[in-house]
Amino acid sequence: MTAYFQDVSVLARKDLLLELRSRDTVPSMLLFVVGALVVFHFALPDSAGDDAARGLLWIAILFTALLGLGRVYAAERERGLLDGLLLAPCDRSAIWLAKTMSVIAFLLLMEAIALPAFALFFAPVTGAMVAAVILANIGIAAVGALLSAIALSSRTGDLILPLLFLPLAIPIVIGGVGASIVDDPARFLWFLGLYDGIFAIISWASFEYVVTE
Amino acid sequence: MSLRNRSGPALAVCAFALLLGGIALVFWWAPTDADQGFSQKIFYIHVPVALTAYACFAWGAWKALRLLWTGNERHDLESYTAIHMGTIFGVLTLVTGAIWARISWGVWWSWGERQLVVFLILFLFYSAYFMLRYSIDPGPRRARTSAVYALFGVVLIPISFLAIRILGTLLHPAVFTRDGVGMTGSMFVTFLVVLAGMLCLGFALYHTELAGKRLDARLRELRRALA
DSSP states (O other): HHHHHHHHHHHHHHHHHHHHHOOHHHHHHHHHHHHHHHHHHHSSSSTHHHHHHHHHHHHHHHHHHHHHHHHTTTTHTTTTTTHHHHHHOOOOHHHHHHHEEEEEEEEHHHHHHHHHHHHTTTTTOOHHHHHHHHHHHHHHHHHHHHHHHHHHTTTTGGGGGHHHHHHHHHHHHHHHHHHHHHTTTTHHHHHHHHHHHHHHHHHHHHHHHHHHH | OOOOOOOHHHHHHHHHHHHHHHHHHHHHHHOBTTTBBGGGGGGGHHHHOOOOOOOOHHHHHHHHHHHHOOOOOOHHHHHHHHHHHHHHHHHHHHHHHHHHHHHSSSSSTTTTTTHHHHHHHHHHHHHHHHHHHSOOOOHHHHHHHHHHHHHHHHHHHHHHHHHHHHHHOOOOOOEEETTEEEEEEEEEEHHOOOOOOHHHHHHHHHHHHHHHHHHHHHHHHHHHHHH
C-alpha cells in the first residue's frame, strides 16, 4: 500500500516539476480566469445581483478547469511518452491518481487568484463558497483526468473533451452554485462530497481500461 | 453466434398486442383525471416511454460492465445498440414531456420539471457518447472506452436526479411517492399494460437493430475475405 502511494507521489512530483519548468498551463489558466471574470462583468447588467455573479464565477472556474484539463496529457502526447508511462512498473491507477492530484494543485493555484479577484470585482466570498470550490476541485480533477485519457484515443483530440465533460459537470455546478447562494449550504456540500466519492471511485477503477491498447 | 433473430418477432407481436390493448384501455377504460382532464392521458405514454429509456440505458451499462469484465467484444455491439435505443426513447420522452407541459402549464419547457431536466442532461451525455464512439477507430480500445463512458452514464442518472431534487422546486406532479401510488386501480392497470407494451417494443427494436448490425458486420467480413 505504501509502495502504491510512493508511486503516486513520484508521478505527481514529475507532473508538477514539468509544469514548474515549462510554465505552460497554470499561467494560461490564471490569465483566462481573470479575463473571463472581466468579460462577465460586461455580460451582467447593472441590476443583476450578487447571486448572478456567483453563478458566473462557477462558469469561469469550470471553463478554466477545462482549459487545464486539455493539457493533462500534453507532455506525454507531444513527446510520445505515453507508452513509456504505461510501462512504468506501477499500478496503472497510480497514474490517474497522480494526474488527479496535479490537476487539483493547478486548480487551487488558479482559484487562489480567481476568488480574490471575484471578491474585488463582484461580491464577497463566503466560507461556504471556498468549501464548495475545494470539494468541486476533487470531482473536476477526478473525472477530468479520466476523460482526458479517454480523449487521447479519439481522432478529434481536444475537441471531444468539453463534450464529454460538460454533462458530467452539471451536478458539480448545481452543488457549487447552490452552496454559494443559499443560507444553509450543508446539503449542497454533502452532495458535492458524494459526487467526489462516487466518481473518484469509478474513475480510479476504470482508468486501466481506457489507456490499455 | 447465430445471426437468426428469434426473440425479435415474438417481442414485436407482444408489443403490438399490449400497446393496442393499452391504448384502448387509456381511451375507453381509465377514468379521466379530475384535475387535468383529458390531457392527463399523455401520462400513459410519457412515463412508460421514460421508463423504457431508463431500462435501455441500464441494459447498455450492464452490457458495458460485462464487456469490461469478460473482454468479449460481442457485448460492445449490444451495449451500443441498447444506448442507441435508449437515446431514441429519451428524445420521445422530451417531446411528450414538452407537449404535456404546454397543455398543463402553458409552456413548452419548464426547468422546474425534474424528470425532463434529467432527461436533457442524459440526452447531452449520450450525444457525447455517440461523438466519442464515432471519433475512435473500431477495435478493442473503442469498445472499452465506450463501455467506461456508458458506465459513467448510469451513475450520472441518480446523481443528476439527486442534484435536481436538492435544488428543490416542485412543479412536476409526483404520482409515485413514498406514500404509495396516487392512482386508482384502473389507472394503474392501464399504466402497467402500456409500460409492458413499451418495454416489449423497446426490446423488439433492440433485437432487430442488433440483428441488422451483426448482419452488417458479417457482410463486411465476407467482403474483406473476397477482396
